[in-house]
Amino acid sequence: MPTLRRHDPGALFDTARAGDHAALARLLSLIERGGPTAREVAALAYRSPSMAYTVGLTGSPGAGKSTLTDRLIGLAKSGLPGTGSGSTGQVGVLAIDPSSPFSGGAILGDRVRMQSAALDDRVFIRSMATRGQLGGLAVAVPDAVRVLSAVGFPVVLIETVGVGQQEVEVASATDTTVVVVNPGWGDAIQANKAGLMEIGDVFVINKADRAGTRETHRDLDQMLELTELDGWRPPIVETVATTGDGVETAWSAIGDHRKYLIDHDRLAPLRRQRLERELRQVLVARVEERINSLQGSPDLQAVTGALAEGTLDPYAAADRLLGIMTAHPSEPTAPAGR
Amino acid sequence: MPTLRRHDPGALFDTARAGDHAALARLLSLIERGGPTAREVAALAYRSPSMAYTVGLTGSPGAGKSTLTDRLIGLAKSGLPGTGSGSTGQVGVLAIDPSSPFSGGAILGDRVRMQSAALDDRVFIRSMATRGQLGGLAVAVPDAVRVLSAVGFPVVLIETVGVGQQEVEVASATDTTVVVVNPGWGDAIQANKAGLMEIGDVFVINKADRAGTRETHRDLDQMLELTELDGWRPPIVETVATTGDGVETAWSAIGDHRKYLIDHDRLAPLRRQRLERELRQVLVARVEERINSLQGSPDLQAVTGALAEGTLDPYAAADRLLGIMTAHPSEPTAPAGR
Numbered sequence: 001m002p003t004l005r006r007h008d009p010g011a012l013f014d015t016a017r018a019g020d021h022a023a024l025a026r027l028l029s030l031i032e033r034g035g036p037t038a039r040e041v042a043a044l045a046y047r048s049p050s051m052a053y054t055v056g057l058t059g060s061p062g063a064g065k066s067t068l069t070d071r072l073i074g075l076a077k078s079g080l081p082g083t084g085s086g087s088t089g090q091v092g093v094l095a096i097d098p099s100s101p102f103s104g105g106a107i108l109g110d111r112v113r114m115q116s117a118a119l120d121d122r123v124f125i126r127s128m129a130t131r132g133q134l135g136g137l138a139v140a141v142p143d144a145v146r147v148l149s150a151v152g153f154p155v156v157l158i159e160t161v162g163v164g165q166q167e168v169e170v171a172s173a174t175d176t177t178v179v180v181v182n183p184g185w186g187d188a189i190q191a192n193k194a195g196l197m198e199i200g201d202v203f204v205i206n207k208a209d210r211a212g213t214r215e216t217h218r219d220l221d222q223m224l225e226l227t228e229l230d231g232w233r234p235p236i237v238e239t240v241a242t243t244g245d246g247v248e249t250a251w252s253a254i255g256d257h258r259k260y261l262i263d264h265d266r267l268a269p270l271r272r273q274r275l276e277r278e279l280r281q282v283l284v285a286r287v288e289e290r291i292n293s294l295q296g297s298p299d300l301q302a303v304t305g306a307l308a309e310g311t312l313d314p315y316a317a318a319d320r321l322l323g324i325m326t327a328h329p330s331e332p333t334a335p336a337g338r
Numbered sequence: 339m340p341t342l343r344r345h346d347p348g349a350l351f352d353t354a355r356a357g358d359h360a361a362l363a364r365l366l367s368l369i370e371r372g373g374p375t376a377r378e379v380a381a382l383a384y385r386s387p388s389m390a391y392t393v394g395l396t397g398s399p400g401a402g403k404s405t406l407t408d409r410l411i412g413l414a415k416s417g418l419p420g421t422g423s424g425s426t427g428q429v430g431v432l433a434i435d436p437s438s439p440f441s442g443g444a445i446l447g448d449r450v451r452m453q454s455a456a457l458d459d460r461v462f463i464r465s466m467a468t469r470g471q472l473g474g475l476a477v478a479v480p481d482a483v484r485v486l487s488a489v490g491f492p493v494v495l496i497e498t499v500g501v502g503q504q505e506v507e508v509a510s511a512t513d514t515t516v517v518v519v520n521p522g523w524g525d526a527i528q529a530n531k532a533g534l535m536e537i538g539d540v541f542v543i544n545k546a547d548r549a550g551t552r553e554t555h556r557d558l559d560q561m562l563e564l565t566e567l568d569g570w571r572p573p574i575v576e577t578v579a580t581t582g583d584g585v586e587t588a589w590s591a592i593g594d595h596r597k598y599l600i601d602h603d604r605l606a607p608l609r610r611q612r613l614e615r616e617l618r619q620v621l622v623a624r625v626e627e628r629i630n631s632l633q634g635s636p637d638l639q640a641v642t643g644a645l646a647e648g649t650l651d652p653y654a655a656a657d658r659l660l661g662i663m664t665a666h667p668s669e670p671t672a673p674a675g676r
Binding site for chain 2: 039042043046047049142272275276278279280282283284286287288291303304307308310313314315316317318319321322325
């Protein structure tokens with residue numbers, strides 16, 4: 001294996017496309033780290049026209065998402081049902097933990113359960129976190145998906161640890177969002193029920209061999225009745241991920257949703273919408289980045305000084321800073337698109 | 339009483355300074371509404387050199403914050419203890435409800451308990467929410483405080499409904515932050531204990547006539563031992579707001595914290611820090627505002643079109659938009675400081 005230069009994204013892409021998972025992991029580390037190199041990697045990935053089909057899984061910690069994901073990986077290798085895609089049999093998995101400041105941290109333990117998958121070189125599993133860089137996961141995850149797409153993965157599963165605001169945002173910024181609950185719901189879900197009803201394209205009641213499954217199913221049904229739907233009625237699937245019961249039905253439901261989006265010309269507009277939301281997040285992150293890069297500069301000191309003295313109000317100060325930032329963009333930018 | 343032109347902030351200020359609470363309420367409505375007029379009001383207020391001493395109160399719903407605030411109002415009329423300030427005897431109260439889309443909504447019920455205060459024309463009480471405008475409460479509340487300061491209020495109490503992220507941010511962006519808990523803590527506090535330990539300058543155990551007070555006191559003490567403190571050791575005060583027990587001690591503790599900040603030259607740097615944070619929030623809101631004002635413009639359509647086609651990546655697109663926004667600032671700006 002040739003030695004890879006640490007920061008040559010182009011070479012890393014070539015190696016990753018040839019099936020080298022170490023190179024792919026390095027590309028994702030660069031994305032995770034943020035900054036100019038992340039931008040360069042994302043820009044390169046963006047040139048690739050293909051786009052992986054993304055499936056987000058969210059639900060409270062302990063709902064059994066990892067086990068379910070493990071099972072879905074096995075099915076995803078045969079592609080998404082009802083469509084010809086997925087023929088390369090490659091499956092990418094991003095396990096997102098917004099609370100962990102280090103990648104490969106908290107949820108790596110869960111990954112042990114994915115042993116069988118890890119031994120298969122068509123499967124690439126990666127825990128992702130952000131080290132507090134600007135834009136955070138909302139910017140890093142779409143970039144990571146873009147990298148996996150560019151490298152040839154037709155399907156990417158994105159699993160979050162819990163149902164926090166960031167986690168729900170990440171999981172719902174996918175083509176199909178799966179909300180995983182347990183019989184009896186649980187407290188974390190209870191607090192965000194309405195939010196989860198809004199984002200779910202497929203609902204999975206996992207651990208459906210336990211008491212309370214029927215009630216939870218009825219409860220979900222009733223809540224869906226009350227939810228404004230625009231054409232797609234999210235199916236409710238009961239699974240026992242530990243035994244595999246119902247997992248194929250869940251996978252079919254994901255395929256049905258995909259087919260629905262394609263047949264009704266909804267997939268492209270959905271993705272375009274996501275892209276515009278992402279653009280907005282990148283823009284805000286970029287502005288914050290530039291403020292940071294001004295830190296300690298005479299320009300910024302003059303403005304904050306005037307602010308403290310009361311000769312400038314925060315609005316006028318903000319406008320002055322905006323002017324300064326765009327007159328002297330101090331951050332290197334990605335080479336693509338320039 | 340002269341008829342006020344709806345949108346003449348200067349005249350409203352003059353009338354409000356003369357003690358007219360209707361004019362003051364109208365100024366705060368303009369702030370709440372956001373946009374160019376809010377900015378004009380804020381800029382006018384900013385010219386006033388005086389700055390009210392701000393006290394934030396946060397804690398779970400039902401902790402008794404409204405009753406406690408009601409009691410504190412009575413004491414605040416005599417000014418802050420240990421200092422000569424507060425001589426006008428005026429007290430401003432902002433009751434913040436981030437979840438309510440309408441001002442005067444959900445927490446107005448609580449205000450009924452403040453009847454005694456409402457009948458006193460030295461006391462001005464206002465519920466505040468934001469109608470979803472950009473920057474939200476993080477921008478609107480400091481502006482509202484600025485208005486109350488400019489009109490002559492020496493003390494402003496800021497009370498939030500709960501301990502959500504926004505509420506904690508607003509309550510902690512004050513000179514003295516009071517965290518109100520109950521014996522046994524309660525679930526909402528439990529989830530955010532560490533965050534609350536960080537922001538509290540004074541801890542109040544309200545409903546201290548109930549069981550579990552001693553345990554909660556000890557618990558708080560132990561957590562403070564574990565918290566990194568830089569000079570000020572937050573006192574823990576037990577109160578029964580309904581009877582008034584301990585409320586004077588709580589008010590003294592607030593006064594002690596203020597004295598500490600002044601004696602150690604910490605108040606000015608603290609406020610400057612807040613101002614810089616606010617500047618950042620205004621800046622981000624301003625950028626989002628400009629993106630919105632570009633909505634539907636040929637410039638934006640060209641960029642999002644190129645983005646969807648893949649000829650521009652999100653980073654390059656963001657940079658192009660930043661350039662467009664600053665070349666043609668389309669929003670009117672505040673007159674001050676220009």
